[in-house]
Amino acid sequence: MSFLNLFSKDKRDGVARDVAEGDLEQGLQKGLQRTKETVFSKIARVVAGKSKVDEEILDHLEEILVTSDVGVETTLKIIRRIEQRIANDKYLDTNELTEVLREEIAALLLDNHAGDTADDFSVGESRPCVIMVVGVNGVGKTTTIGKLAHHFKQRGNKVFLGAADTFRAAAVDQICVWGERVGVEVVKQKMGADPASVAFDTLTSAVAHDADVVIIDTAGRLHNKIGLMNELTKIKNVMQKVVPHAPNEVLLVLDGSTGQNAYNQAKEFSKATEITALAITKLDGTAKGGVVIGISDQLQIPVKYIGIGEGLDDLQVFRKRQFVDSLFGK
Numbered sequence: 001m002s003f004l005n006l007f008s009k010d011k012r013d014g015v016a017r018d019v020a021e022g023d024l025e026q027g028l029q030k031g032l033q034r035t036k037e038t039v040f041s042k043i044a045r046v047v048a049g050k051s052k053v054d055e056e057i058l059d060h061l062e063e064i065l066v067t068s069d070v071g072v073e074t075t076l077k078i079i080r081r082i083e084q085r086i087a088n089d090k091y092l093d094t095n096e097l098t099e100v101l102r103e104e105i106a107a108l109l110l111d112n113h114a115g116d117t118a119d120d121f122s123v124g125e126s127r128p129c130v131i132m133v134v135g136v137n138g139v140g141k142t143t144t145i146g147k148l149a150h151h152f153k154q155r156g157n158k159v160f161l162g163a164a165d166t167f168r169a170a171a172v173d174q175i176c177v178w179g180e181r182v183g184v185e186v187v188k189q190k191m192g193a194d195p196a197s198v199a200f201d202t203l204t205s206a207v208a209h210d211a212d213v214v215i216i217d218t219a220g221r222l223h224n225k226i227g228l229m230n231e232l233t234k235i236k237n238v239m240q241k242v243v244p245h246a247p248n249e250v251l252l253v254l255d256g257s258t259g260q261n262a263y264n265q266a267k268e269f270s271k272a273t274e275i276t277a278l279a280i281t282k283l284d285g286t287a288k289g290g291v292v293i294g295i296s297d298q299l300q301i302p303v304k305y306i307g308i309g310e311g312l313d314d315l316q317v318f319r320k321r322q323f324v325d326s327l328f329g330k
Contacts, residue, residue, distance in 0.1 A: 028316060028326040031308025035289030036327055039068050040098070047094040053086060057094070061101075068287070069259035071294030078104055102328040109296055109320040128160070128211045130203065130239060130246035134232065134269060135253035137220035139262075140281035140307060142171060144253045145215050146178030147315035148305070153184055157212035162202030163188040164195040164235065165219045175217055182312070185209070195219060195231060196238040203242040216247070229272040251304070253279045254295070257286035263295050270299070279315070281307035289327065296320070 029036075046060040047053075058079055065075040081104040086092045092100065131148070135141040149159045161179050165171035169191045179186035187202040199216050206214045218235065221228060232250075239246040252275045254262040262280065269275055278301055283289050296303045303318045 025322065025326060028308055028322065031284040031306075031314070032289050032323075032327050034285070034287045035068065035283070038287040039064060039290070039327075043098065043101075047097060050094050053082070053092040053094055053097055057097070058082065061097075065290065068290035069294065070290040071260065071263060071298060074108070074294040074297040077108060077297065081108065098328065102324055105293060105327075106321050106324040109293065109324065126245050126248060128203075128206050128214045128243065129248045130214045130216065130243055131249045131251055132199075132216045132218060132232070132235065132239075132247040133251045133253060134218050134273065134275070135220055136265060137168070139220070139253050139255040139258075139265075141220055141253040142174040142178065142217065144279050144281060144305070144307065144315060145175065145217055146182060147307075147312055148215060149178065149184045149213075150182040150312045151315065152213045153182060158210065159184040159213045159215065160202055160206040160209070160211045161186045162199050162214065162216040164198040164202070165217045166191055166193045166195055166198060167219050167221070171217065171220075185211075196234045199235045200238045200242060203239050203246065207242060214243075214246075232273045249276045250274060251277045251279055252301075253281060255282050256280045256291050256306075257282040257288060259286075259288040259291050260294075262291055263298065266295060266299055266301070270301070275301050277302055277304040279303075279305035279307070280318075281315075284308045284314070292318075292323065 042064045043061065046057055046064070050057065061082075062075055062079050065078060066072055070078070078101070082092075082100060085100055085104070133141060133145055145161065149161060152159050161175055161184055163172045163175040163186060165175075166189065172188050172191065176186050176188065185205070187198065187205050189198050189201070195218060202216060203214060216235070216239070218232065236247060250273060252266060252269050254266055256262060266275070266278065278295065278299070280292050280295065280303055283292070283306055292303060292306060305315050306318050306323070307315050
């Protein structure tokens with residue numbers, strides 16, 4: 001079952017709705033402000049005094065995109081697309097460069113992931129929907145889980161959280177705080193307990209209480225890929241004893257402010273377990289928002305959520321065209 005089909009229309013009827021679309025767009029533009037200011041101020045300096053886009057400008061644009069953490073391979077794809085536009089049109093005014101860049105980045109993202117479809121949710125027949133969340137410590141994993149729980153509950157779903165990161169007392173405490181804050185059930189055991197046992201208890205309780213969504217936290221370690229792989233595999237196997245289709249999704253949380261380090265973490269986690277979706281956090285406090293473009297393009301794993309602030313509603317569904325438009329101030 002797709003993570004994009006998590007909520008049914010009947011669940012949404014009569015419950016709290018999304019923040020108004022205009023407010024979401026405004027929040028997105030505000031969250032991406034530092035990236036936008038950095039990128040466009042550099043582009044403005046490059047094109048100053050020139051009338052057309054030439055090889056020198058493209059070289060500078062390539063450097064700007066790479067230093068904005070778009071990534072080398074993705075940057076080269078974008079530059080090739082612009083070069084093709086120049087070849088087809090024979091001339092490209094510097095005043096058009098920003099618009100062409102916006103169009104080509106949007107086209108690249110839409111081509112990679114079958115359009116801009118991240119806009120609705122449906123529970124479907126697989127209930128509860130089980131989401132296993134992975135990511136290193138410090139990326140905003142626990143905060144993302146709390147905001148996802150809020151996101152799901154606002155749509156009328158009964159949500160259970162499993163505190164299976166039992167190697168850090170703070171992790172369990174944080175999950176419990178978030179559970180109280182958003183008003184959802186948290187299943188936990190003592191520190192040092194078997195994570196798979198916590199996952200088993202969580203799903204058993206969730207099924208018994210007819211839950212719609214279960215979110216399982218896992219330990220944020222990546223120093224030993226074999227150990228991590230074994231642990232996550234054990235959690236999956238134990239969960240399937242209760243819910244055969246579990247997990248529906250494995251969501252990797254990445255800190256966007258770390259730029260290319262986030263991309264490297266994603267590659268390492270992909271070696272340890274199958275990742276089906278990404279959440280990229282902390283984009284509001286960084287000029288490295290371009291990393292979303294590079295990660296989305298290079299990993300071919302859909303970015304499902306982006307974090308653009310501290311508020312409960314500042315974890316947004318990633319809509320590719322809206323993201324690019326907000327980045328370019330449209």
